[in-house]
Amino acid sequence: MVGFKLISSVKLGIKSLxxxxxRSSLTMLGIIFGVCSVIAMLAIGEGASYEAQEAIKKLGSNNIIIRSLKPAEESRQSGNVGRTFLLDYGLKYSDGSRLASTIPGVARVLPMRIIRESVRFDQNEVPCQVIGTLPYYKEIVGVDILRGRFLxxxxxxxxxNVCVLTLGLASRLFPYQDPLKMSIKVGSSYYRVVGMVREKNTVEQRTQSGKLSGEPLDNNIYIPLSTSRSRFGEILTRMSAGSFQMEKIELHQITVQMKDTSAVEAADPQIRTLLKHFHTRNDYELIVPLELLRQARQTQRIFNIVLGSIAAISLLVGGIGIMNIMLATVTERTREIGVRRALGAKKRDITAQFLVETVVLSVGGGLVGVIIGVITPIAVTHLSGMKTIVTLSSVLLAFGISGAIGIIFGLYPANAAAQLDPIEALRHE
Amino acid sequence: MKMPEKQAPAPPKPANGSEAIIRIEGIDKTYVLSAENIVHALRGVHLSIDQGSYVAIMGPSGSGKSTMLNILGCLDRPTSGSYWLGGENVATMPDDELSEARGKKIGFIFQSYNLIAQLTVIENIQVPLFYQGVDLAASQGRCVELAKLVGLGDRMDHRPAQLSGGQQQRVAIARSLVNDPIMILADEPTGNLDSRTGTEVLEMIGQLNAHGKTIVLVTHDDKVAARAHRVIHMKDGLIDREVINRPVPHAPK
Known part of the structure; x- marks a missing residue:
């Protein structure tokens, strides 16, 4: 009987609307925009943070990355024209072995030397990064071996004197030949190409310090660390604009792979302490992808709260609009209320009638808003290429809020209608 | 809520054997407008109405006629006194029960028809049933029958705005019958109608009475009142005098 009464009330409500x-559609607009903006804003926020989180995840959540950094005061000095300095900075081989031996939970320590050089084959000369590293680079960083083998x-x-090329570099250097078993010249030495690989996570490419994403490089040559050490030496000379600059760097990067993610948190301050002890200057930086991921999620939460509240305010305004219209409707239909009361309607029947109308308005607006709210992010993605993710929870949230607003803002007008004196209401013109 | 001073006893059976379906005993109604300004709209009115009778209430404005109508229609509660409607004292009922009493026991016919604009004829007839929680689909047949009874069988899907005043009032009559009430309360039913349609409506009300419905009609028109068995004249919150036009036919059922 209650169900039947409810269905009839909803029908009656729709009829009255x-x-x-x-008037009804204008009233609904407020809710439509509110629901639509909640869904669209959360979808855009979700999409943006998803991309950032994916980028961080590629760095490996079990890894801690330590990079050599040119100290700020040294780089200022090196700007002096005509003067020659030997800059000695960065990570040492001893740092790597210390990390491996003292930090608990360390699985492997991967040292890397990264030198910018040009590589030549025949007439082709391509600038690239010569990465001197150890064979297990391929497991820690992740590379797909396409042809041949890794180090x-x-x-x-x-x-x-062997090297492995990334696919992009190989295609630039060898447009016509098969690069395998060819010899290429890097610096003053020749190296035999033994394999071709593709890095699984291209984001993991050498990035500029302090940034997550650098040049999108697929220009890597991998050579054994020992080879890099003996062929290039510890002192790297760079010529620029008439002056040249010498840098003594042993290692450019150390990637510490921890046994599991829980060890990462504990190891982070330990590594900092250890490095601080042996480095007088701040000539390194620590990147903890797990920490970054956590920060990114934190940022996203704040972002979502801000976007959500803006959207919620528009929903609120929509709700106030509905309340306003319903109050006007109650006044307009005072006589109808009186008649219904005379014909046996209880106060709660009147409350229910007007509440149902408000809820029909807001839920109707909510439904339309959901449809537009789902379409909008698709359109945004299509037009701007921004990634958007519509989550079910945001749809339910927006829809739920619109329903709740209908009830909250409908209660007052509905109650006002129910409290009318039937005699007065019947006399109302 | 203000309670009457004492609970009235169950209504005694009248001596003449006919059923007094409505009994009003010592009803007072005072409106306290301010501390000094107290209006006594009704001052201890006694009235009993037999089943099947046709009663007209007349009186100048300010005589307490409207207040009487509101109390008879269970729209208002008396300040004191008791009002027995079909065996129940409605004078002390809380609001919800009063609503239910209106819905079950009284059929209203108003001067300005008071149909609900967004509903069709048949839906308007169904409104009292809706609030009784009656299954509308099951009672559809009865509503159609009533619409035909008042001569609107071919206009059941029309809206009030598409009907003439007389037709609207006929819909209101059908609506007043749908819950099979103890009493039909008509407030100036012909006040907005021309004399021809007014007569038609009165004929219809007369027929209802002939079939045993108890009718209470409020009017200031002597011709309208002349159709009733009894005419009650009110003055200053009291029944001034009572005229018996013709006797109530016995045992109509």
Whole structure:
């Protein structure tokens, strides 16, 4: 019986609302915009943070990355024209072994030397990064071996002049030939190409210090660390605009792989303390992807709260609009209320009638808002290429709020209608 | 809520054997407008109305006629006194029960018809049933029958705005019958109608009475009042005099 009464009330409500189509649809607009903006804003926020989080995840949440950094005061001095300095900074081989031996929970420590050089084959010369590293680079950073093989322990042991190219570099250097077993010239030495790889996470490319994303490089040559050490030496000379500059860097980057993510948190301050002890200057930086991920999520939460509250305010305004119209409707229909009361309607029947109308308005607006709110992010993605993610929870949230607003803002007018004196209401013109 | 001073006893059976379906005993109604300004609209009115009778209430404005109508219609509660309607004292009922009493026991016919604009004829007839929680689909047949009874069988899907005044008042009559009430309370039913349609409506009300419905009609028109069995004249919150036009036919059922 209650169900039947409810269905009839909803039908009656819709009927009454249809009497004033323009008024009803204008009233609904507030809710439509509110719901639509909640969904669209959360979708855009979600999409933006998803991309950032994916980028961080590629760095490996089990890893801690330590990079050599040119100290600020040294770089100012090096600007002096005509003067030659030997800058000695950065991570040392001893840092790597210390980290491996003292920090608990360390699985592996991967040292890297990263040198910018040009690589030549025949007439082609391509600028690239020569990465001197160890064979297990391919597991820690993640590379797909497309042809041939990656570096091996033997290459490392015998300081072999072998190299592995990334696909992009190989195609630029060898437009016509098969690069395997060819010899290429890097600096003053020749290296034999033994394999071609593709890095799984291109974001992991050498980035500029302090930034997450640098040049999108697919220009890597991998050589054994020992080879890099003996062929290039510890002192790197860079010529620029008539002056040249010498830098003594042992290692450019150390990637510490922890056994699990829980060890990362504990290791972070330990590594900082350890490095601080052995480095007088701040010539390194620590990147903890897990921490970044956490920060990104934190940022996203704040972002969502801000966007959500802006949207919620528009929903609130929509709700106030509904309340306003319903109050006007109650006044306008005072006589109808009187008649209904005379014909046996209880106060709660009148409350229910007007509440149902308000809820029909707001839920109707909510439904339309959901449809537009789902379409809007698709359109945004289509037009601007921004990634958007519509989550079910945001749709439910927006829809739920619109329903709640209908009830909250409907209660007052509905109650006002129910409290009317039937005699007065019947006399109302 | 203000309670009457004492609970009235159950209504005694009248001596003449006919059923007094409505009994009003010592009803007072005072409106306290301010501390000094107290209006006594009714001052201890006694009235009993038999089943099947046709009663007209007349009186100048300010005589307490409207207040009487509101109390008879369970729209208002008396300040004191008791009002027995079909065996129940409605004078002390809380609001919800009073609403229910209106819905079940009284059929209203208003001067200005008071149909609900957004509903069709048949839906308007159904409104009292809706608030009784009656299944509208099941009672559809009865509503159609009533619409035909008042001669609107071919206009059941029309809205009030599409009907003439007389037709609207006929819809209101059908609506007043749908819950099979103890009493039909008509407030100036012909006040907005021309004399021809007014007569039609009065004929219809007369027929209802002939079929046993108890009718209470408020009017200031002597011709209208002349159709009733009894005419009650009110003055200054009291029944001034009572005229019996013709006797109530016995045992109509």
């Amino acid at each position: 249809l009497l004033h189509k323009l 091996t322990e033997m290459d490392e042991l015998y300081q072999e």
